[in-house]
Amino acid sequence: MYVKTVPASEATGEMAQVYAADIASMGRVMRATECWSARPDMLVPVESLLHHMRDGFSLGLLNFRLITFIAAxxxxxxxxxxxxxxxxxxxxGRDRTLAVHRDFRSAGLSELQVEMxxxxxxxxVDASKIGPGNMDALRRVGLTDLNIADIALAASFRNFMSRYFDAIGASVEPDFLDADPEVREKLSVGKD
Structure with missing residues (x-):
């Protein structure tokens, strides 16, 4: 990390509660969570927004994570x-996820998922290039305005989070790294 973060042993108040949730679900505090300890007043609102968006996502958890993966x-x-x-x-599955990473258009996803x-x-890449034609393509596969708004929220939120993590210097925890060095290299699309 490029900034001083608060370790779990020193966390207090709401930060300690968020850290405890990480520890309960993963056995440790994620570096992504630690990134917010330089601005502890932001940790709870950001976590709340993520959970509210993800848990109420109109296209389900799988599609939320697919969007997040492609945006990242x-x-x-x-x-x-x-x-x-x-x-x-x-x-x-690992093979299907690799296929999505290589080219989601030919990974065996539904037409709706490909458009999404x-x-x-x-x-x-460039949201300023989005126009009515994009909306027509999304509606043509059955996506509603709520779905479109949810996709935009999920992708935009991941842009914000990913850029913040890079700017603060978060590095990938070893247990998130694939065992295959070639796969690790393919997934290392930005800062290591």
Missing amino acids: QHVPSSYCSHVYFKTLSGMI LAYAQQIT
Whole structure:
């Protein structure tokens, strides 16, 4: 990390509660969570926004994570790419997740998912280029305005988070790194 962070043993108040939730679910505090300890007043609102967005996501948890994975790849964020590769591998399998990383358009996803991810990718690469044609393509596969707004929120949130983690200097925890060095290299799309 480029900034001083608060270790779990020194966390107090709401920060200690968020850290405790990480420890309960993963056995340790994620570096992504530690990044917020330089601004402890932001930790709870950011975590709350993430959970509210993810838990109420109109397209389900899998699609939320697919969007996050594709956005992280195109930020580019090595940290978030590794974390979401591991998470998605547990949901859809490692080989399929690798296929999504290589090219989501030919990874056996549904037409709706391909359009959803193309939109998330465009938001990440250059949202100023999005126009009515993009909306037509999304609606053509059955996405509603609520779905479109959720995709935009998920992709934009990942852009914000990934860029913040890189700016603060978060590095990938070893347990998120794939055992295969070639896969690790493919997922290292940005800062190591």
